[in-house]
Amino acid sequence: MYEFQYHRPNSLEDAAKLFDAAGDPQYLAGGQTLIPVMKQRLAMPSDLIDIGRIGDLHGITADKNALTIGAMTTHAQVASCDKVRESIPALASLANHIGDPAVRNRGTLGGSIANNDPAADYPAALVALGASVQTTSREIAAEAFFTGLFETALEEGEMIVKVTFPVTDCAGYEKFPNPASRYATVGVFVARTKERVRVAVTGAGLSVFRAGDIEAALETDFSPDALDGISISADGLNSDLHASAEYRANLIIVLARRAAAKANAA
Amino acid sequence: MEKYGIGQPVRRKEDVRFLTGKGVYIDDISRPNLVHAVILRSPHAHAKILKIDSSEAQTMPGVLAIVTGQDWEREDFAPIPTRSAVKTKISGAPLNQPPRHCLAIERARYVGEPVALIVAESSAQAQDAAESIEVDYEELEPVTDQVKALEPGAPQIWDDIEGNICLDFELGDKQATDKAFAAADHVVSLELRNNRVTAVPIETRGAIAEYDAASDSYLLHNATQNVHANRATFADVLKISPDKLHHVAPDVGGGFGAKNSGYPEPPLLLYAAKKLGRPVKWIADRNESFQGDTHGRDQASKVELALDSEGKFLALRTSTIGNLGAYCFTMGPFTPTAGSARTQGGPYDIPAMFYSAIAAFTNTMPLDPYRGAGRPEASFQIERVVELAARELGIDPVELRARNLMRADTLPRKTPMGLDVDTGDFPQLFERTLKMSDREGYAKRVQESRARGLRRGFAIAPYLECSGGMPKEFAGVTFASDGTITLSVGSQSTGMGHETSLPQILGARLGVDMDKIAYVQGDTDATPLGGGHGGSRGLEMGGSAVMTAANDIIAKARHIAAHMLNSTPDDISFANGAFTDVKTDQNIAMEDVIAASFEQGRLPSDMEPGCLDTGVTYERELITCPNGCHAAEVEVDPETGSINVERYWVVDDFGTIINPLLAEGQVMGGIAQGLGQALMENIVYDEESGQLVTGSLMDYALPRADSMPNMQLAFFEDAPTAKNPLGVKGAGEAGCCGAPPAIVNAVLDALKGDGVTHIEMPLTPEKVWRAIAGGKLSP
Structure with missing residues (x-):
């Protein structure tokens, strides 16, 4: 690690002031990616602004139409929250399978989506569920939020405050974990809301994307069998030590079928 | 049987310390005035080092010393010697041993090779300085695969070693083997690889070096498995007498072979400690651990089995190309040669065998023994070719194995590879394993798996391996007048539980409470010699030394007891911690004899206070042969290629079991690494x-708890060996011998309907999926 200044503001205003005053600042949420990267000296912020004590970023609220989760809510809190488990159980289940217990007790929803790791789980949930991201300056639809490999629509200094998920009829998430890191080699989130079906894929591309052919097939018939005979092109999919593009293309269909089965059972 | 007797499942004494964070590992140790070292490593696999400019780094805050290969060369230190037991080529000429210096001199030959040592007041300052050192490299073409390294035109790693060959090797009767093959009804042939792995001990390597100018001597605390051998190695490098180096291993968090080796970092630290007059600490991070810990396995082999028309094995022929990495490491050349040759053929009756090998240099981190060091490779080779033979001949693989196991009434015997197999009952272990594995219920389980869209497979894998490591071991016992007993042994636990099992042996034999026995290991001042850890030798060697020491103590105590009972030693029997005069029935407890041994007035005139203190060296004549049988049931998901090892059974013959809890732990850990x-x-x-x-x-990728099956384990104790006084055969590496073939063959059994006959390890989901999809996919 290189030397840096550590700050822990109590309000969004103070955080913004610290950010503006610093040379090369970074907000610190749960630190489950940033801290290891800093330890390997691959990142060297001049100032680390710990946003963990800012009250506005915490809390989970639910009504019959939507579920809203504060940016600093940990994966463990999402996984164990009754409101989440009742309104969107697939989201609670997803959070419960991120990383390991240490990661889940420190890692946060806001930190995960701000980082937009191509193999993270949350981006698939946000896109499939049609969530919107409330920041310190605006509201961004999930699909517009995730713009590329580790890229988001966030401007310099802009911070995620909370994420609102419309309540769905049913949803299911299935991932195939990387055997080493246990990130998603591929993860598929299937959600149905008022007869519309949205299917989002993580792990397979540079960033999360929607699978149109699968959505169309499931809108016609919301059952795993509806995906028989559908294939996904491997063109442009990720290829690495653990999985080729062709294998990932296969996993997308297999996991979509299993996610649809889970959604049907939900 | 008393509470702590031999064979009792005594819980590990060291666990309270470990589990409550009170273990003392290298990074828990500090010293006044301590400074910190980092190693600058080569980012290139193969490159000339044209120039190293450390002028800016020298001036940075806190920087105390920067040492490059040129500096090291100027000091005229020796290269690190190999201690391989195999030292010659087939021709009798010595193996090609290129000089392995602690820092790369003029040329780097693998990614991670140490290029410079940087010492500073803090580790962060040393890292800052390391980053500002400018090294001018001229990249050269690398070769990392041992088969390609032998091809004509391959990059030459050493200018004076033609063809990248370290040595060639052969064992067995080539003529008889070739003859048997020529006459055989069936010949089954398979090319396979034992993949390259590394130990990933939970504690990375690290050391603290100190120098005392007054005595001109060094103290090294080091996360090592072997203080004595490495002391000799480091003393050779620094050109000092070994007695000037006190080498201590505190608690060590896992070794598995990777902490056995003579690494370059400790001599560098010792040198810096003397130069600076301050203690120097270095702790590897996990990235350094992957780059700079020795790797294991990495053998490319062709295995051929000759059978007659009834499926009887006639001959086995194996040829291997072993990857050595860029240098001969401490034992590197041994593993793919004699290390893999000795147990060829496993527990099968094979009249003729021939093993040949070439060990090749490549631009990779050097290889050294990893849990098993050749025996897991050999076990995988025979079991895979037997499985394939069963498939090709249309014989049930269980039946084919049963037909060919060495029968108990043919023991003792010497295998064509020269291995002395003294005791055991391979067919009985095989039968017991089959019985445990509920073959009757298998068909139903296959149906249940199929209903869930999964393929189920089963395989059984008998194995025969052998112990190894240094053939001598020391045990010392000292008695204090307050009743405490200190046991010092030259073998070493890196987590296996010697602090429990060795006092358990001494306590049981002497009939004293093992809680009164303090245990000391890993210290060159505590024992005059020691073989450390490796080759499943902990009980075989360390335990046998303890038993020998206990017997010597009893012999001396018998004289004292006779004196105290006004009898003669010949009339004194010893049992259950008490000496008894067989004529008068008068008796006296060992503890009372120990108490008396401190008072001259209670001793015979030819004995002196402190006379019970004992130090013995036990020397083995023949290595032992642990053996057993594994069986696995797996489920394969054909849609994703993922594998679930669902059920697992093992029967092991480790001879006498000293502590079944610890023995089971060894088996489970070995299965985890094999899986x-x-x-x-x-x-x-x-x-x-x-x-x-x-x-x-x-x-x-490492296995985690959820990767592991429920394991049902049993021990066969009816065939203890007479090769050592405990009757133990060794347990530490057996799991690694049985698990890979059991699991891989079970997967291939699950896929037999798909026409899949071989998949190279590791059987990753994509490889399995591709094998199932077969011709339906593009390559």
């Missing part, structure tokens, strides 16, 4: 650039 090698662990170098692709735990 890792079979299904997920793999060190990968990029063939073009020579870069280490699996350089962190993000890419190097």
